[in-house]
Amino acid sequence: MDLKATLLNCTLKNSPETSNTEALLHKLINLFEGLGVECDLIRVVDYNIPFGVRSDEGPGDQWPDILNTLRHSDIIVVGTPIWLGERGSIAQMVMERLDGSYLDADPRTGQFPLYGKVAGVAVTGNEDGAHSAASTILFNLSHFGCVIPPNPDCYWVGEAGPGPSYIEARGDRHLYTNRTARYLVHNTVYLAGLLKQHPIPTDLAQLDREAQAESD
Amino acid sequence: MDLKATLLNCTLKNSPETSNTEALLHKLINLFEGLGVECDLIRVVDYNIPFGVRSDEGPGDQWPDILNTLRHSDIIVVGTPIWLGERGSIAQMVMERLDGSYLDADPRTGQFPLYGKVAGVAVTGNEDGAHSAASTILFNLSHFGCVIPPNPDCYWVGEAGPGPSYIEARGDRHLYTNRTARYLVHNTVYLAGLLKQHPIPTDLAQLDREAQAESD
Amino acid sequence: MDLKATLLNCTLKNSPETSNTEALLHKLINLFEGLGVECDLIRVVDYNIPFGVRSDEGPGDQWPDILNTLRHSDIIVVGTPIWLGERGSIAQMVMERLDGSYLDADPRTGQFPLYGKVAGVAVTGNEDGAHSAASTILFNLSHFGCVIPPNPDCYWVGEAGPGPSYIEARGDRHLYTNRTARYLVHNTVYLAGLLKQHPIPTDLAQLDREAQAESD
Amino acid sequence: MDLKATLLNCTLKNSPETSNTEALLHKLINLFEGLGVECDLIRVVDYNIPFGVRSDEGPGDQWPDILNTLRHSDIIVVGTPIWLGERGSIAQMVMERLDGSYLDADPRTGQFPLYGKVAGVAVTGNEDGAHSAASTILFNLSHFGCVIPPNPDCYWVGEAGPGPSYIEARGDRHLYTNRTARYLVHNTVYLAGLLKQHPIPTDLAQLDREAQAESD
Numbered sequence: 001m002d003l004k005a006t007l008l009n010c011t012l013k014n015s016p017e018t019s020n021t022e023a024l025l026h027k028l029i030n031l032f033e034g035l036g037v038e039c040d041l042i043r044v045v046d047y048n049i050p051f052g053v054r055s056d057e058g059p060g061d062q063w064p065d066i067l068n069t070l071r072h073s074d075i076i077v078v079g080t081p082i083w084l085g086e087r088g089s090i091a092q093m094v095m096e097r098l099d100g101s102y103l104d105a106d107p108r109t110g111q112f113p114l115y116g117k118v119a120g121v122a123v124t125g126n127e128d129g130a131h132s133a134a135s136t137i138l139f140n141l142s143h144f145g146c147v148i149p150p151n152p153d154c155y156w157v158g159e160a161g162p163g164p165s166y167i168e169a170r171g172d173r174h175l176y177t178n179r180t181a182r183y184l185v186h187n188t189v190y191l192a193g194l195l196k197q198h199p200i201p202t203d204l205a206q207l208d209r210e211a212q213a214e215s216d
Numbered sequence: 217m218d219l220k221a222t223l224l225n226c227t228l229k230n231s232p233e234t235s236n237t238e239a240l241l242h243k244l245i246n247l248f249e250g251l252g253v254e255c256d257l258i259r260v261v262d263y264n265i266p267f268g269v270r271s272d273e274g275p276g277d278q279w280p281d282i283l284n285t286l287r288h289s290d291i292i293v294v295g296t297p298i299w300l301g302e303r304g305s306i307a308q309m310v311m312e313r314l315d316g317s318y319l320d321a322d323p324r325t326g327q328f329p330l331y332g333k334v335a336g337v338a339v340t341g342n343e344d345g346a347h348s349a350a351s352t353i354l355f356n357l358s359h360f361g362c363v364i365p366p367n368p369d370c371y372w373v374g375e376a377g378p379g380p381s382y383i384e385a386r387g388d389r390h391l392y393t394n395r396t397a398r399y400l401v402h403n404t405v406y407l408a409g410l411l412k413q414h415p416i417p418t419d420l421a422q423l424d425r426e427a428q429a430e431s432d
Numbered sequence: 433m434d435l436k437a438t439l440l441n442c443t444l445k446n447s448p449e450t451s452n453t454e455a456l457l458h459k460l461i462n463l464f465e466g467l468g469v470e471c472d473l474i475r476v477v478d479y480n481i482p483f484g485v486r487s488d489e490g491p492g493d494q495w496p497d498i499l500n501t502l503r504h505s506d507i508i509v510v511g512t513p514i515w516l517g518e519r520g521s522i523a524q525m526v527m528e529r530l531d532g533s534y535l536d537a538d539p540r541t542g543q544f545p546l547y548g549k550v551a552g553v554a555v556t557g558n559e560d561g562a563h564s565a566a567s568t569i570l571f572n573l574s575h576f577g578c579v580i581p582p583n584p585d586c587y588w589v590g591e592a593g594p595g596p597s598y599i600e601a602r603g604d605r606h607l608y609t610n611r612t613a614r615y616l617v618h619n620t621v622y623l624a625g626l627l628k629q630h631p632i633p634t635d636l637a638q639l640d641r642e643a644q645a646e647s648d
Numbered sequence: 649m650d651l652k653a654t655l656l657n658c659t660l661k662n663s664p665e666t667s668n669t670e671a672l673l674h675k676l677i678n679l680f681e682g683l684g685v686e687c688d689l690i691r692v693v694d695y696n697i698p699f700g701v702r703s704d705e706g707p708g709d710q711w712p713d714i715l716n717t718l719r720h721s722d723i724i725v726v727g728t729p730i731w732l733g734e735r736g737s738i739a740q741m742v743m744e745r746l747d748g749s750y751l752d753a754d755p756r757t758g759q760f761p762l763y764g765k766v767a768g769v770a771v772t773g774n775e776d777g778a779h780s781a782a783s784t785i786l787f788n789l790s791h792f793g794c795v796i797p798p799n800p801d802c803y804w805v806g807e808a809g810p811g812p813s814y815i816e817a818r819g820d821r822h823l824y825t826n827r828t829a830r831y832l833v834h835n836t837v838y839l840a841g842l843l844k845q846h847p848i849p850t851d852l853a854q855l856d857r858e859a860q861a862e863s864d
Contacts, residue, residue, distance in 0.1 A: 136347075146366060151358065156808050160822060200407070214389070308731070346592065377608025393593070584790050585787075585790075604862075605862070634831065647821050647823035
């Protein structure tokens, strides 16, 4: 089956500066491609993305292009650095822009544009914060309609306090990160294939009507 | 298809004290039963569950019974109150006890006991904290092997500050909560049926070996 | 005593669009001014602030001006909307830019530029997420050197799910928010006055040397 | 000046099992005692503390004794392990029990029992989650009335994934942890001394009345 994955690199650094998060995403891409999945890597900071919560914030906004790519993907992986113990501001901005996708629901079923896609997350930081970054991103993506597989996150962090980052610390040789990279890739690919053959049929519009009938 | 859901009520209050979280879980049970799903509701605080991170903490520990029920479920819903803006201590304790399940992996595939089950979460509080409670519970459950569907959480919270809880505030008539209750139930049921027919085949043991080969 | 407070509005909306967070910050300003504190309100999104983690990201960067204002303040209040259950991307960006302040420590004591200032936080959202937004902002600010008073946060959120925001919902008449606004203002002012007279003497540079002596 | 610090060890393990969190707390105690502060270390799990949110949950409840010790302290340090990326269930339970302290406000000023005490936090885990554990504990404590100094947290965590804990990993020789231990101790001691001489005068009862006058 033909599957497509889009990986969003939410580093704060413009190209061509070295991005540790990108290094980890390349590891995922190699694994995805090994399973025959076509990959698209987008470094969000290189685009003109205004702050906001709509799918189109006006002239010059390049978010609609990114959103369009996500709509044509089966798998979405958000990669983010940790800053101050939390997901970076670009990752937060991406979630804010995706908030606009609720308004573009399928007129028949009420399903949002990302419904039934499978999501994963990759995180790098020199220390602590991966759980917070990963759990909030995955939770947001599940609201937009994504399915979260078992072991949906792959991260590398070092010991407490300042220190070397993923590339310098040879995180590419870190067992836990390499193991979870494989779990993430194999589980997202399996579920994406399964859901492509058996799309989620839930009629949100109908459920809304039922909910309204028992609400104030 | 015969599906079974287990709902864990992580209220701090012993039976028969009124539990707001239980009231919300009963709403989910009605919806599950309407779709032919057999439900089991467990009020964790009523059992003797010692603190710890193993699946069996010794004589008198009743966690093994609960874990056994979870193993025989297709759907797992964790219900928790919010206290101090976070998931309650019983919910945290349940996650800690589930930590022991990693050690009971399938000898052939390395899959953990909850692998491929579908999870949801229900949260009540008089105010703020549902996102934190829901996202951390779902993230932990995904690590144990659960699949998280779109719109996996159902919650009720009131306005900022102290105030009435779910039952008193007539949260049972709150549109958002009633809508997301239906999303949660329909999506978990669909995915649980799908995964029962098409179990996740990922061989974690094999992936571990591959990861070791490229790690220090 | 002459005290100065700087309030950063981290709304995503450019002036002159209506900002709910600004409405709440104006309530704080009125209270501060009633106690004789001079206030400066900065709407961060109106400035050219590049993504990054340094105090000066090059030509056109207006962060150095904001940082300078913060350095000359006794009280710092960060106001943020909630988006997707978390602090907004501008608030995250502000924390990232403050990360650069570690490098500008006092050469004698090692204290960072914000050491001994008193911090508070104001949050608005149509629902859930205030605890997460407030706790992470205050925690970050404490790392930069700020003192956090009792009851350092003031927020307004509505019931679960979409709904009206602070202004439309008449959050200005919400008791909990009005009460905590006063706690925040009175406690920050008292502590800022006390610390101005009795600055924190901690010699971080000396403590670093002692730590190095017992570390690898 | 005579100052007293109480350190709560929120490990899940009963005495005399080895507690990594306790090892880190002993490091803090040595530093506190070096500054002439009297220290009291309480291992919460060794006491009979029922789940609940009141200051006294009935016969056999030993929380009132612990609360009494906290009331007679100038400095409070909560030590917790990380489990599943979050503060442990005992730490969560301690916060829940402290929730009852709001009801025991000073009849004249409305100040809660912990008002004006200075708080810090110590966290150990084999990996990721220290920011979440520390920030939520400190935020809760600030609501109960505690003042949070600059650099209020001291933690040790290892690299991503399972691995050795604080003691085994020789975290006692980790520079960042040893540095922040000193920051925490010196800043809490300075502020506790200052606040003992100049107690926070805020009249919460009066501010409540003012807030009610402008609220619905």
